[in-house]
Amino acid sequence: MIDLHTHSNISDGTDSPRELILKAQSAGISVLALTDHDTTSGWQEACDSLTSGMDLVLGAEISCQAEGGISVHMLGLLFDSENQALQAELAKTRENRLSRMDRIIEKLNVAGIEITIADVMAQLSDGATLGRPHLADALIAKGHVNSREDAFTALLHNQSKYYVAHYSPTPEDAIRLIKAAGGVAVIAHPYASHRGRVITAESFRGLVDAGLDGIEVDHRDHSETEKASLLRVAYSYDLAITGASDYHGSGKINKLAENTTELRQWEKLELRANNRRVVRK
């Protein structure tokens, strides 16, 4: 079982990298990618926690903004974490997430919802990437909502009047940064239309020209029609096809390896990195 998209509490998942690795190993996963939002801070702990029997793929899910403010997530896998250009871009995004959170909180406060930045920061693990799920956790702690799901539905979704975007690179720039760092780029849940506006089939041309390696097709946020459309795009550009859980611990209902990637597709992807960076013990 190959699961190429998971989160730890180094972003908005709830398991530590160590807990995630242990759960994945006991679930019998053969290849696991750790892809926290806009950070590589969990890589060391994940490596240290790995024992034999599972291949670890280190990565990150990079927040991007396409034309018209469309939110896109780009999975970067197997890149060199010492690459300065990529790390600088991730740092810029993380920094901007802080002032963006202040602005969302301000809007909520104006509407009479009492919550402070301190409430939100209390939900964040040390050194983790700040995101709306932490605000959701703070709203739960204050008794405003019952779950992350409720918080997103009522207040935090992308079309909400409380929504504020943060700085992020274009998907093309993110791909170029990942590739320049020797990694591979897989676009995450590109047609998850119930989350908000999504990119068109035509916009894949530019992504492929920038170096896109794969498309995450099998993801719980895609309908069967959306999966079928994405398969056609993947075939037409000879891109790798992946499936993954987007596991977030107890932060989402997604179960580890509920969607998986075929070995042949994984091998195709792995070969496109400029170095053999899979961690194996």
Ligand code: AMP
């Ligand atoms: P942000 O990165 O701050 O824009 O927050 C987006 C993140 O929130 C996504 O990457 C998901 O992990 C999470 N998310 C989005 N919708 C939901 C939901 N309905 N329930 C729980 N988490 C969600």
Ligand code: ZN
């Ligand atoms: Zn997330």
Ligand code: FE
């Ligand atoms: Fe995502």
Ligand code: FE
């Ligand atoms: Fe994700």
